[in-house]
Amino acid sequence: MLTYTLKRLLMAVPTLLIVITISFFLMRIAPGGPFDGERQLPPEIEANLEAAYHLDEPLPQQYLRYMGNLLQGDFGPSFKYKDFSVTELIAQGFPVSLEIGGLAILLALLIGLPLGIIAALRRNTMIDYTVMGTALAGIAVPNFVIAPILALVFGVLLAWLPAGGWNGGALPNLVLPVIALSIQQIAYIARMMRASMIEVLGSHYIRTARAKGLSERQVIWRHAIRPALLPVTSYLGPAIAGIITGSVVIEQIFGIPGIGRYFVQAALNRDYTLVMGTVVFYGALIVLMNLLVDLLYSALDPQIRYDD
């Protein structure tokens, strides 16, 4: 298992290198630069800026400089948020995104899995239709609609919870963003779990288990749930990575200082170093999440072993 894990981690290095290189050159090819804006700068000011950020050097040289710094763990200064280095911004934003993203996934599992199982067990009944109908609505309604409605209802009209703000991660400030972030995930997980459960319940070994005279409860708990969890597990890796780094809308609406926003803002601002920093971070996170999921997979499915 250890060898496998190390091998996977080593394999991630070339993957990340390719991602970094492609992103670096794509970013530079994109029209518009970090200092373009409504106000045209006098040429001498532009020259000063380019010199200060080494943008006056040939592109390959800039690339080598960037890679050299990266090897020393230096993501460079942000072009836009000058008082912070990219490392500081990520270090400040990631725990926040991890907290709301992690809680959202947890909530999604806690609600989505049971709903999916119940829908599968009560297949083609009113319960099934209701659960799946609601899940479909959950998938169809985007975050940017759900979040303002939650803020309006619970923050403004009922005044039960803050309508926004982070407040150092106080629980009341967490509730609405976590719910808003988890709704779509609940829906996906419930639908996935239902489909997977139905498939498992129709399989030969379940029939065998029933034939052996096991009670329905035993069949479900002992034999059906674990294999049915496999598709959900493989969905979790990218879902967690995505939810942690991609909760842009939720962070914007609730004013949460996570790293999700840096993805979009840095790209729009052409904040080259911050874009690269988030790309490297996101890439590493996806690799890590996929590895964790694969390890979890082997724990759930005895047929899969990585002890080569």
Add this chain to the structure above:
Amino acid sequence: MLRHSHTLLGAMVLSSLSLTSLALATPAQAETLNIGVMGELASFDTSQVSGGVWESQVLRDVYEGLLKENPKGEVMPGMATDWDISADGKTYTFHLRDDAKWSDGEPVTAEDFVFGWQHLLDPASASKYAYLLYPINNAEAVNTGDKPLDTLGVESLDDGKTLKVTLKSPTPFFLQLLTHYTAYPLPKHAVDEYGKQWVKMDNIVTNGAFTPVEWVSQSRISVEKNPDYYEADEVDLDGVNYFNTEDRNAAISRFRAGELDIVRDYPSSRYQWLEENLPKATHLSPMLGSYYYVLNTREGRPTADKRVREALNLVARRKVLSEQIMAGSFKDAYSLVPPGTSHYDVQRMDGVDGDYQERLARAKQLIKEAGYGPDNPLHLQLRYNTSDEHKKIAIALAAMWKPLGVDVEMTNAEATVHYQTIQEGDFDIARAGWIADYNDAENFLTLLRSGVGNNYGGYDNAEYDKLLDQAASTLDLDKREALLEKAENVALDDYALVPLLYYVTRNLVNPELSGWQDNAEDDHPSRWVSFTE
């Protein structure tokens, strides 16, 4: 299992509710002002600031220049108590107040201004807005690296109590300029001690009414009252939180929930609703900003023909734009320089607000004279930067120009790409806007000066340039005003652009606050704000 998860969810909601009640029960922080600003500050080092309107709000609260603004946005003494201007208008001598201090108790000296301005103009600082200090003698040469820093026309006299500034040429708006963040001092002693790290919250010192204590990137900047501020006794607030609320609709929700006392902008589409539902809190007033369409006057473009430019201007129905398309949240514009500009009367483009049918008839005639018609339809490329407001306006104008037989091809791009493209001249018509850096007509009129980067349409009129040059060297304010007004009329007679709307300031302000006054520059130092007892 279902029951379990329900129970858990219920417990979560209950516990959060009880925590909310706890939070509500804690002592009220009535003296802390919560402001929703529309973006993130780039830096507390003023040479590194990127020019967002929201940045000025934070910076003017924590720093103070030689002059400052009152609640109405009018200039008044700040770090300098008084000043002398030489007869030729080129030398300013500022006398600093004796009790001017940094937040660590160190005195603010003329040396701090010299140091700050040199830092801003140092090519190594790569300051985006260094050019605002170019009126100072040798500033441009220093900024390009052609002359050393110490040749900058600014020196500290009398043991740091007097600051002497020499200008390149008389600059009537120079005092106005000194309220801008580019002209703030820099704490030399702190920079000497901490180097670039002086801006970190543990090290920073400022000389304004407040001083920064916490900065959670993308979320909140907190400042506290500066006890060493010379008028600290008159500052009512204990502190200010600036919340980054880029989502303007979310900011409204937070304002309604009582989490924010001031919201520094709301979407124009919400104006009617806010006016009906929160009339006491909803502010809208004229601002020093123009929303206009640039016309490409370069050779080879249809808009190089004055007749085409006039026709486009004639049928642009500004009132429809301001009142119907923008729901009253903008004012219709007929000039480049907006109302409220100091020492300047608003000018007016000829014939663009008369009887519509007559305007339309004349516009059709002009288009025909310019050689366009059914056999040779006029095709124009209109570029705008991505935003719902810009899109609505572009669609409306394309519809207004349709009766002229004009076929408008619309292209939108994010701001960065938009401005780069129009800088290269690849357009016929392009959206642009300008918010004043300082209250002076020259700040707007420069947009049409030949060879200037912001003159996207490439407008080139020797008479116009000459009038601006003359105004620049005229000390008499009335004569200067006449020259500037004449210059604008030259451009308006040329239909050099399509003025469309004047920007307005849009703020939500808790009616329980006093010390807030709407003003054309939308500057509202928190130093004057207090909660009504």
